[in-house]
Amino acid sequence: MANTVEFQVAMNWSIKKETFINMNEKMCTAKIETTIPDYKYYFEIEQNDGYVAIYFNDTEFMSGTTIKEMTLSIPSAGFIADMTKVADVPKDHDFEGYEDTIVFKHDDILNPEKKFFVDDILTMKFRGTVEYSKQPESLGVTLWKSKTGSQICTS
Numbered sequence: 001m002a003n004t005v006e007f008q009v010a011m012n013w014s015i016k017k018e019t020f021i022n023m024n025e026k027m028c029t030a031k032i033e034t035t036i037p038d039y040k041y042y043f044e045i046e047q048n049d050g051y052v053a054i055y056f057n058d059t060e061f062m063s064g065t066t067i068k069e070m071t072l073s074i075p076s077a078g079f080i081a082d083m084t085k086v087a088d089v090p091k092d093h094d095f096e097g098y099e100d101t102i103v104f105k106h107d108d109i110l111n112p113e114k115k116f117f118v119d120d121i122l123t124m125k126f127r128g129t130v131e132y133s134k135q136p137e138s139l140g141v142t143l144w145k146s147k148t149g150s151q152i153c154t155s
Contacts, residue, residue: 020045087101
């Protein structure tokens, strides 16, 4: 039976316009520790072919992770969106089918009239609930990983 833990996510991420413009393909926040051993999460921005994707990720590559609810808000632009939807991009775009992702046109984010950047800073607020499930390890694996486990023998 899987062990399931639900936790709250609340993060603000600010990026300088110069950093955003000059980033290669991807950038991400620092990995955030949770109460779950060896489990960390982070947010990532990826640029590709005129679009920008913003999404949640974790150190388990989303294996066993379910985003129950997640919003991205950018207060300066009056923007708020549900991140639990599938990305809305043109057919056959690399971001097509991305789940739990918000996608913008690159030009829209940089458009001063849309007010994503204020004083050359983009401030994003993420809020949500995530569920993580993991199958417990077998006793044999647990013992093997322990300091004395590999020295156990039977007669």
